[in-house]
Amino acid sequence: MEKRVQFDFEIEFTNGGGLQGQDFRLDINKDDITEEELARYIVEDMRLLMVGEVRILNKKIINEKHKRKTVDKKFE
Structure with a gap:
């Protein structure tokens, strides 16, 4: 069976501000x-x-x- 990871994230920027994501999914x-x-x-x-x-x-x-190229292949 194909696997995906679902998660929330918070990113802080060193020059101020930030970015958030909820229920984000990656293959x-x-x-x-x-x-x-x-x-x-x-x-x-x-x-x-x-x-x-x-x-x-x-x-x-x-x-x-899977919806797109997997995370692991990008970082091999």
Whole structure:
């Protein structure tokens, strides 16, 4: 079965402001993914600059068909 991760996130910027996401979903090709991997993926995929703290909240793995290229392939 294909896996996805569903989570909320909060990103603080070093020059002020922030960004939040709720019930965000990403495809993964293994049974779990770390919060650090998710944080890195979000920052790089959105091409964010001047990122301070990134918090991953309410992470859960779900069985659901993949929608796009998996996170793990991007970071191999």
